[in-house]
Amino acid sequence: xxxxxxxxxxxxxxxxxxxxxxxxxxxxxxxxxxxxxxxxxxxxxxxxxxxxxxxxxxxxxxxxxxxxxxxxxxxxxxxxxxxxxxxxxxxxxxxxxxxxxxxxxxxxxxxxxxxxxxxxxxxxxxxxxxxxxxxxxxxxxxxxxxxxxxxxxxxxxxxxxxxxxxxxxxxxxxxxxxxxxxxxxxxxxxxxxxxxxxxxxxxxxxxxxxxxxxxxxxxxxxxxxxxxxxxxxxxxxxx
Numbered sequence: 497x498x499x500x501x502x503x504x505x506x507x508x509x510x511x512x513x514x515x516x517x518x519x520x521x522x523x524x525x526x527x528x529x530x531x532x533x534x535x536x537x538x539x540x541x542x543x544x545x546x547x548x549x550x551x552x553x554x555x556x557x558x559x560x561x562x563x564x565x566x567x568x569x570x571x572x573x574x575x576x577x578x579x580x581x582x583x584x585x586x587x588x589x590x591x592x593x594x595x596x597x598x599x600x601x602x603x604x605x606x607x608x609x610x611x612x613x614x615x616x617x618x619x620x621x622x623x624x625x626x627x628x629x630x631x632x633x634x635x636x637x638x639x640x641x642x643x644x645x646x647x648x649x650x651x652x653x654x655x656x657x658x659x660x661x662x663x664x665x666x667x668x669x670x671x672x673x674x675x676x677x678x679x680x681x682x683x684x685x686x687x688x689x690x691x692x693x694x695x696x697x698x699x700x701x702x703x704x705x706x707x708x709x710x711x712x713x714x715x716x717x718x719x720x721x722x723x724x725x726x727x728x729x730x731x732x733x734x735x
Contacts, residue, residue: 535698537647544641544652545590551651554591558584562597565604574605592655595634599627599662616666617675624677627666634659635695648699657699664692664704668711686711 542551561580565573581598584591606619616624638655640646648656667689670677677685690711696704 534647535645536650536653536700538650540647540649540652542649542651543590546588550588554584554588555593558594558597562601565601567604569604571605571608574601574608577601578605590637592634592638592652592659595630595637596655596659596662599630599634599659602627602630615669615673617670617673617677621675621677624666628663631659631663631666635663653699657696657701657704660692660696660699661701661704664689664696664707664711667692 542548546554558581561577561584565577578598578601581594581601584594585598588594603616606616606623610616610618634655638648638652638659640648667677667685669675671682671685671689674682680688690708693701693704693708693711697708
């Protein structure tokens with residue numbers, strides 16, 4: 497439903513652009529779908545191939561590994577935790593949550609090596625690429641095998657929104673820092689970030705929902721059009 501527009505000095509075309517910016521029906525389909533409550537089915541078992549009893553054991557094991565690590569942990573301690581998670585993933589390669597935590601620990605390790613003035617992409621892209629591998633794998637094993645748009649359990653939704661939002665952050669950080677990631681331009685990285693924020697929003701991340709619109713190239717283009725229109729209208733009134 498479009499937002500009603502009160503009389504202003506904007507032209508009909510500019511008013512239409514304003515409506516497009518705030519009308520969910522005109523947003524990209526990926527953003528619109530993020531508002532679809534059918535993405536999560538609370539009646540589904542936690543994992544499609546791992547019994548709930550095994551999930552409980554894996555969660556307890558994983559939590560024990562992760563909770564030993566804090567921002568003050570040494571690189572040696574982080575490496576030990578990563579090695580333990582490697583063992584979990586070797587035993588259960590479809591366990592998406594472990595990939596998410598593996599990525600988190602890798603990022604902690606990389607960030608522990610940085611100075612205050614540096615950022616994650618101060619490292620070489622080859623050092624950062626394993627983060628994308630982990631998060632992409634977490635998403636792949638957590639999406640339904642039948643169809644990417646089929647509903648998932650509450651448990652799987654949590655993994656998906658965490659993995660999507662973490663990967664979106666990395667794409668956005670690469671764009672902001674001018675990192676030549678995967679040979680992509682800044683606008684292309686921003687578009688990937690927008691799509692991943694949209695994915696996180698689909699599975700319940702409200703902050704990601706807002707970020708998906710803010711980083712969407714179409715919305716940014718429309719915003720620039722509106723700002724220019726307002727600027728021209730103000731200049732014409734002054735002259």
